Amino acid sequence: MTRTCCVWCPDWPVVAARRHDPSLRGVAVFVRERVGARELVRAASAEARAVGVTRGMRRREAEAQCPEAVCVDADDALEVRAFEVVARALETITPRVVLDRPGLCAFMTRGPSRYFGGDDALAVRVRERIVAALDDGEPDVRIGIADSGFAARLAARQAAPEAPFVVEAGGSAAFCAPWPVAAFGDPELVSLLVRLGLHTLGDVAALPADAVLARLGADGRRFHDLARGHDPGPAVLVTPPPDLVEQMELDPPAARVDQVAFAAKGLAGRLLFRLAERGLACTRVVIEAETEHGERLARCWRHDRVLTPAALAERVRWQLDGWLAQAANLSEHDHDHEDIDSTTGGLTRLRLVPDEVVPADGCQLGFWGGDQAAADRADRALARVQGLIGSEAVATAVVQGGRTPAEQVRWVPWGDVREPQRPLVVGPFSAAWPGALPSPFPARVFDPPVSAQLCDEHGLAVVVSGRGEQSGPPARVECTKLPGGGGVVRGWAGSWACDVRWWDPLARRRCARWQVVVDCGADIGDVACVVMVEAGRAGVEAIYD
Amino acid sequence: MSEGHEARVPASHSLPNRDDEARARLRAVAVRAHPFVAAADRRLPVGGLLGELLPAGGVQRGSTIAVDGWPGSGSTTVALTLCAAATSAGEWAAVVDPDGTLGARAAAEVGVELERLAVVRHVPPDRWGAVVAALLDGITLVVAAVPPHLRFGDARRLVARARERDAVLVAFGTWPVEAAVRVHTNPSRWRGLGAGMGLLEARDLNVRVEAKGRRFARAG
Numbered sequence: 001m002t003r004t005c006c007v008w009c010p011d012w013p014v015v016a017a018r019r020h021d022p023s024l025r026g027v028a029v030f031v032r033e034r035v036g037a038r039e040l041v042r043a044a045s046a047e048a049r050a051v052g053v054t055r056g057m058r059r060r061e062a063e064a065q066c067p068e069a070v071c072v073d074a075d076d077a078l079e080v081r082a083f084e085v086v087a088r089a090l091e092t093i094t095p096r097v098v099l100d101r102p103g104l105c106a107f108m109t110r111g112p113s114r115y116f117g118g119d120d121a122l123a124v125r126v127r128e129r130i131v132a133a134l135d136d137g138e139p140d141v142r143i144g145i146a147d148s149g150f151a152a153r154l155a156a157r158q159a160a161p162e163a164p165f166v167v168e169a170g171g172s173a174a175f176c177a178p179w180p181v182a183a184f185g186d187p188e189l190v191s192l193l194v195r196l197g198l199h200t201l202g203d204v205a206a207l208p209a210d211a212v213l214a215r216l217g218a219d220g221r222r223f224h225d226l227a228r229g230h231d232p233g234p235a236v237l238v239t240p241p242p243d244l245v246e247q248m249e250l251d252p253p254a255a256r257v258d259q260v261a262f263a264a265k266g267l268a269g270r271l272l273f274r275l276a277e278r279g280l281a282c283t284r285v286v287i288e289a290e291t292e293h294g295e296r297l298a299r300c301w302r303h304d305r306v307l308t309p310a311a312l313a314e315r316v317r318w319q320l321d322g323w324l325a326q327a328a329n330l331s332e333h334d335h336d337h338e339d340i341d342s343t344t345g346g347l348t349r350l351r352l353v354p355d356e357v358v359p360a361d362g363c364q365l366g367f368w369g370g371d372q373a374a375a376d377r378a379d380r381a382l383a384r385v386q387g388l389i390g391s392e393a394v395a396t397a398v399v400q401g402g403r404t405p406a407e408q409v410r411w412v413p414w415g416d417v418r419e420p421q422r423p424l425v426v427g428p429f430s431a432a433w434p435g436a437l438p439s440p441f442p443a444r445v446f447d448p449p450v451s452a453q454l455c456d457e458h459g460l461a462v463v464v465s466g467r468g469e470q471s472g473p474p475a476r477v478e479c480t481k482l483p484g485g486g487g488v489v490r491g492w493a494g495s496w497a498c499d500v501r502w503w504d505p506l507a508r509r510r511c512a513r514w515q516v517v518v519d520c521g522a523d524i525g526d527v528a529c530v531v532m533v534e535a536g537r538a539g540v541e542a543i544y545d
Numbered sequence: 546m547s548e549g550h551e552a553r554v555p556a557s558h559s560l561p562n563r564d565d566e567a568r569a570r571l572r573a574v575a576v577r578a579h580p581f582v583a584a585a586d587r588r589l590p591v592g593g594l595l596g597e598l599l600p601a602g603g604v605q606r607g608s609t610i611a612v613d614g615w616p617g618s619g620s621t622t623v624a625l626t627l628c629a630a631a632t633s634a635g636e637w638a639a640v641v642d643p644d645g646t647l648g649a650r651a652a653a654e655v656g657v658e659l660e661r662l663a664v665v666r667h668v669p670p671d672r673w674g675a676v677v678a679a680l681l682d683g684i685t686l687v688v689a690a691v692p693p694h695l696r697f698g699d700a701r702r703l704v705a706r707a708r709e710r711d712a713v714l715v716a717f718g719t720w721p722v723e724a725a726v727r728v729h730t731n732p733s734r735w736r737g738l739g740a741g742m743g744l745l746e747a748r749d750l751n752v753r754v755e756a757k758g759r760r761f762a763r764a765g
Contacts, residue, residue: 002672015629020722167644180762264757373638374635374637374685375637377682377683377684378637378661378663378683378684379683380682380683381639381679381680381681381682381683381684382639382663382683382684384678384679384682384683385665385676385679385680387678388672388675389665389667389668389669389672389676393662393665393666393667393668394663394665394666395662395663395665395666396659396660396662396663396664397649397653397659397664398659399649399650399653399659405648405650408650409648409649409650411649411664411666414663416750420749432644438744439654440651440745440746440747441634441648441649441651441653441654442648442651443621443625443647443648443652444616444621444646444647444648445646445647445648446646447645447646468556473740473741481616482616482617483616484615491735491738491739491740491743492738492740492741493738493739493741493742493743493744494741513670513747515738515744516736517735517745520615520617521557523732523736524615524617524618524732525615525617525618525731525733526617526732526733526734526735527615527618528735528738528745528748529614529617542648543616543617544617544735544745544748545616545617545618545619545620545621545622
């Protein structure tokens, strides 16, 4: 049994933003984050929640609900930096604090609870310490204690801001039973469970364990354990082999996060790769650092699922940011807290120690032969290329609405959500985009267009009048991108005048387009291209290659 | 007696049909469903007319294919058709496109599944070799636009890397070293466009394929 105390600060992003910028205190605030092309609400202050702003709502909708609210951009590093204060306050009570995400952390109560005289006394003490550390009036801190980490998190959700909620020993299963299955937080599995008629955790806990494993696999078994108030998973905890620690020296000592962050990414990848070689996956990792003055810092991070290289690298970055910002703050304001270990100077060494490893059974290969394996391999290769030349350089294309070949495609950096900016289908309607060029589509698109000469038979530049009429039929196109520099026009269609966004004086564009087949010389032959004229200047927009 | 008779009739119906024709068909199914494939037999079938021109109707994994031709003669379309062969087999494809001019709608049109096509845009020239090598490590088919002054040694190293990783390298542009298949696009003819009327409709692609001493030529 691992009796756990969970500390939860609701809407931590708002708290962090207010600590950073005191002018936000007392006004309605919500924090937005970018998910793919959409902007969603990550957290909202009590004032905004009171008028109906909720987590996961679209920004525009939230602004409609609460027009006077201040909208703040999400900043992961800021949140971790602010939460570091709470983590350090807890470290005065117990040496092993496990961070889940900014705003949520947990620790085992066995030692501290005996020392402080019981769970209730411990919870009160924890609250006092955090309130003192935050030094923030009456902060919203919820504390729950139960037999497992999951039950403790539910207890924290049930707790009132002033009174911690303690589930007595052995009562966790009964405490969990009435909660809805949505508490698991895995939308796919939750929807399946609801369709199977299992609405509460009690329903799930009542099922026989072997049947759950057979029907729902390893994930299902994990949830079954959670629902029964057990800590999930590895009853046989695999002890991490000591030689799996990854470390690196930083020379010269790093005082800024960006100096370490890239190297940390490689370190995280190496650690997980070596674990994977042994068939292991990591759910909890200790990030350790040493400063040039010989101080040692350590912090434990856990993850609900198996840590991926990206997730681990993100946590390492957050943590380093927390430590280094603390150091910068202390040197600026010359604070001196005796009970809080303060960081001074740059970091000289970084270590990643796998703290809890489990057999890697979470990866189910595709039924019809290694689809998933191929995807993982491709992911690794592309992540490596992103490391070489930058993450923006590797992209996938999403087809979207637009008139020109360049507008019709959105390039999404690899790993981001593939969503069009201007969807082709909105609800039951598909967008028309009158004036867009039909199929076949050009295989080479120049954005912006490459400047060219478009002449009529007298050698004069072809221009288009205000009514969209061309001054003469195009007879010759010259452009550096055309093989042989261009040549005589053999066929053309147009001109198609295009007057877009006429309602917006800044974004308005007027241009005319032609489809042209150019004879580029005897051995090159015909080349088809799209030529446009805008403000009297011609350009080649695309080549049909 | 009647009971025994009735019992025998359905029994004879439920016996499997085991004549020679059925056995032959069963054997063909077994060969197709055979789970083990020798490495040399692993090829990505290419659809359409280009597939008919390629030796054995597809591209051999681990080999290098050189595609070249003037811009506008259809070489990009040929390269994209090869990408479509990879993605429609459930594999991944990547395009190294230093100028960032690839038209994604044209790719989708020839059958490429865009979510499995990674495009590496704006590659610094000194990193080109490293990027292509890294892609060959994990991606089945890599189309790489060849930079102007590629050294023989670098090109050979990539050919060897493709062979070792069982990936297909499609060198787009002038490829200085050997390739299993060379595809050259000749001048093509467009249809559908008149003087001031019509729209581009279709073209006659003129492709020459050279493979291991054989030469196939066809306009299609």
